[in-house]
Amino acid sequence: MENKVSVKIYGQEYTIAGEKSKEHMIKIASHVDVNMHELAKIVKGASVASLAVLSAVNVTDEYFVTLEKLQEEMRLNERLKKDTEHYIQLWDEAKKNFIQQKEETKDTFTKLDGIKVSLNEKDEEIRRLKRELDQAKIKAEQESAEKLAEAKAGYKEIENSFFDLQMENINLKSELDKFKSLSGDF
Numbered sequence: 474m475e476n477k478v479s480v481k482i483y484g485q486e487y488t489i490a491g492e493k494s495k496e497h498m499i500k501i502a503s504h505v506d507v508n509m510h511e512l513a514k515i516v517k518g519a520s521v522a523s524l525a526v527l528s529a530v531n532v533t534d535e536y537f538v539t540l541e542k543l544q545e546e547m548r549l550n551e552r553l554k555k556d557t558e559h560y561i562q563l564w565d566e567a568k569k570n571f572i573q574q575k576e577e578t579k580d581t582f583t584k585l586d587g588i589k590v591s592l593n594e595k596d597e598e599i600r601r602l603k604r605e606l607d608q609a610k611i612k613a614e615q616e617s618a619e620k621l622a623e624a625k626a627g628y629k630e631i632e633n634s635f636f637d638l639q640m641e642n643i644n645l646k647s648e649l650d651k652f653k654s655l656s657g658d659f
Contacts (some may be wrong), residue, residue, distance in 0.1 A: 478502075483509040483521060508532060 479488050480502035489498045506530045514518065515525065612618045 480506075482506045483513075483524065485521075505532065 475489055475490055475492060476498065478498045479486060479613055480499060481487075482502055482505050487502070489502060491498055492499050509521075509524045512527050512531070513525050516524070519527070542636055567583045
């Protein structure tokens with residue numbers, strides 16, 4: 474759809490037609506008008522045609538400066554896009570490494586829990602074995618004491634029997650001596 478608008482540029486009436494909005498075309502014409510008035514203040518006595526050419530040169534300069542800025546912004550935007558992609562890739566790798574590290578840590582803690590359970594079982598077994606050892610030690614000491622007491626009693630009995638045998642031996646010797654002395658008389 475073609476729009477038409479009537480504008481004044483440097484005191485002259487113009488009809489502009491285009492596909493842009495009327496507001497946009499008025500804004501453009503106003504920019505050219507302001508530019509020509511500013512140039513007229515700088516270049517005294519210049520013709521309208523000269524001011525129009527100079528204005529076109531200024532507007533074209535603005536266009537190319539803006540175009541260069543736009544291209545620089547586009548290059549910057551492209552670099553930022555690549556940097557963003559790079560940082561997203563780094564972030565994804567960091568996230569992947571974090572998840573992997575988290576899984577490894579979880580596995581390590583699971584293994585640690587298993588080791589703790591095993592250690593507790595071993596500690597309980599050591600305590601049980603110590604109790605059994607203490608009981609065996611007490612039993613062995615009791616049995617040793619009983620056997621020692623039995624041995625002492627047996628020793629006393631043997632000692633008493635030996636003493637009795639010695640006494641009997643002495644008595645028999647005495648009787649033998651008596652008998653010899655009596656038989657020597659016969």
